[in-house]
Amino acid sequence: MSYFVRLFSNLNENTIVNFLIPHLIAVLGLLTAGMMLYLSVLIYRANPRNAKNRFLSFILAFEGVGAGALNFFGIYPFPIEQIDFLYSVRYVSGSTGMIRLLFYASIAAFYVDKGWMKSVRGVFASKILWLTPVIGFGLFVATLSALGGEVNAMGDMYMLECEGVGEGNNKTYGGTEFIFNTTCPATLESMYPLSATKIGVGPLQPILVPMTALFLLFSTVALYRIDPRSIDEEASFDERELRAIRFGFLIKLIFLVGATALIILADGLMNSGELVGSDIIQGNLFFSSFQSVTLFMNIFGSFMMGVLFAYAILKQDVLGIDEQLRRTLTGTIFAAIGAIAFIASTELMENIIGVGWVGAVMMGSVLIATRKPVLASISSVSNLLLPEVHTKDEDGYLELYKLAVEDGNISEKERTMLTLQAQTYGLSNKRIAHLEAWYHANEAEKTARQPGSVAHDASASTTAQPVEPSITHQWTDEAGHTWRRMSDGTSYWWSGESWQIVESRVNSES
Numbered sequence: 001m002s003y004f005v006r007l008f009s010n011l012n013e014n015t016i017v018n019f020l021i022p023h024l025i026a027v028l029g030l031l032t033a034g035m036m037l038y039l040s041v042l043i044y045r046a047n048p049r050n051a052k053n054r055f056l057s058f059i060l061a062f063e064g065v066g067a068g069a070l071n072f073f074g075i076y077p078f079p080i081e082q083i084d085f086l087y088s089v090r091y092v093s094g095s096t097g098m099i100r101l102l103f104y105a106s107i108a109a110f111y112v113d114k115g116w117m118k119s120v121r122g123v124f125a126s127k128i129l130w131l132t133p134v135i136g137f138g139l140f141v142a143t144l145s146a147l148g149g150e151v152n153a154m155g156d157m158y159m160l161e162c163e164g165v166g167e168g169n170n171k172t173y174g175g176t177e178f179i180f181n182t183t184c185p186a187t188l189e190s191m192y193p194l195s196a197t198k199i200g201v202g203p204l205q206p207i208l209v210p211m212t213a214l215f216l217l218f219s220t221v222a223l224y225r226i227d228p229r230s231i232d233e234e235a236s237f238d239e240r241e242l243r244a245i246r247f248g249f250l251i252k253l254i255f256l257v258g259a260t261a262l263i264i265l266a267d268g269l270m271n272s273g274e275l276v277g278s279d280i281i282q283g284n285l286f287f288s289s290f291q292s293v294t295l296f297m298n299i300f301g302s303f304m305m306g307v308l309f310a311y312a313i314l315k316q317d318v319l320g321i322d323e324q325l326r327r328t329l330t331g332t333i334f335a336a337i338g339a340i341a342f343i344a345s346t347e348l349m350e351n352i353i354g355v356g357w358v359g360a361v362m363m364g365s366v367l368i369a370t371r372k373p374v375l376a377s378i379s380s381v382s383n384l385l386l387p388e389v390h391t392k393d394e395d396g397y398l399e400l401y402k403l404a405v406e407d408g409n410i411s412e413k414e415r416t417m418l419t420l421q422a423q424t425y426g427l428s429n430k431r432i433a434h435l436e437a438w439y440h441a442n443e444a445e446k447t448a449r450q451p452g453s454v455a456h457d458a459s460a461s462t463t464a465q466p467v468e469p470s471i472t473h474q475w476t477d478e479a480g481h482t483w484r485r486m487s488d489g490t491s492y493w494w495s496g497e498s499w500q501i502v503e504s505r506v507n508s509e510s
């Protein structure tokens with residue numbers, strides 16, 4: 001904890017790029033790992049007998065573990081004695097990468113019914129699926145051996161530890177020459193003790209990452225060639241699931257292609273000798289930024305794919321999963337925007353007036369003041385990516401509710417029956433209020449889309465008919481109450497049985 005206090009007390013261009021950003025990316029990786037492992041369990045438990053559910057739960061689990069291990073060494077300034085342990089974590093990310101390569105190439109088999117696709121599906125539907133971690137690890141170790149060993153294949157790991165100003169303590173995992181400058185500068189004296197870790201790039205990454213992108217491209221193209229209109233009614237997936245799965249693959253492909261280009265460029269930098277003698281903790285900001293962007297693209301691509309996959313599979317099995325995923329996506333994007341804005345403003349004020357924390361305070365104030373409109377904008381994007389869906393139980397409740405409100409009023413007997421049915425389905429009062437508000441808003445939207453039906457014949461009255469006010473805004477507050485604002489300026493709230501007008505005095509106060 002004392003290290004992070006020192007870090008946030010000494011924010012500048014150097015400490016942000018070389019320390020703060022890698023820490024944030026490492027935290028994002030661990031959070032992504034936790035989220036995706038949780039979603040993996042949900043998908044598996046939703047239908048453990050379904051081979052597709054098992055397959056997708058495994059791929060999300062491997063994506064999560066890989067995201068957490070990818071930049072694990074950046075979570076904290078580990079002491080130099082931990083270099084063997086940190087390097088061993090690279091085996092985790094490498095093995096999961098090898099497993100995901102196989103999974104990416106095979107996912108289309110669960111959505112295409114061609115002969116050889118059925119054979120692939122049969123392999124993953126068997127107990128072989130449980131052996132994929134062992135298979136992936138074996139393939140990874142075999143690849144390392146074929147490329148001349150772990151250090152030659154993956155590149156070395158470099159650690160520099162600074163207890164004070166002057167020559168630092170340096171070490172490499174594989175015993176290769178330490179290519180970075182080993183001097184601990186006086187400008188960072190208030191940060192000591194600290195350690196910095198960098199990983200090298202061997203021939204494995206420029207081979208494995210492009211190959212993974214190629215397999216991912218193959219599956220993405222195969223999924224996009226499926227005509228949603230040709231989906232059989234007895235199929236184990238629907239059009240919405242197919243769209244979410246292939247869009248998740250497309251986003252992952254975009255980020256992976258970007259990471260591939262950066263990996264190839266990094267390999268060129270490491271082999272060109274341009275980094276020899278550069279400063280690992282001060283002067284060489286380009287390489288640190290470069291490495292952080294590469295890791296971020298891999299982790300965030302996995303995060304987006306996990307959200308879309310979970311939405312595709314769980315949308316009709318887990319109560320409110322679409323709403324939970326939208327909140328997760330919105331919160332993550334807002335946090336990313338905040339982190340980028342915080343770092344940028346700190347760096348800007350550091351360059352202008354030499355005091356970086358002023359920019360952090362200013363940007364924090366701006367984010368607090370604009371939090372609601374920014375979140376609303378991000379939520380609109382989340383709603384497009386993850387439209388609202390209901391589980392079978394929620395659809396059942398909505399069918400009963402539709403019958404109850406056909407006459408425009410809900411009797412006490414009907415409300416009792418709805419309450420009992422909600423208890424049977426396991427729906428909370430807050431969820432019931434949301435579903436009923438959604439129903440009325442959806443019905444109002446359908447009515448608004450219908451064309452006018454006023455007849456204009458010779459006997460029609462020429463007297464202008466009053467125009468019913470339309471809904472301009474509807475929302476549910478934190479207490480679970482649903483409100484509606486109309487085009488004529490009036491406001492209503494849902495009592496559970498009917499829409500009640502809000503008195504003008506309340507309107508003026510709100």
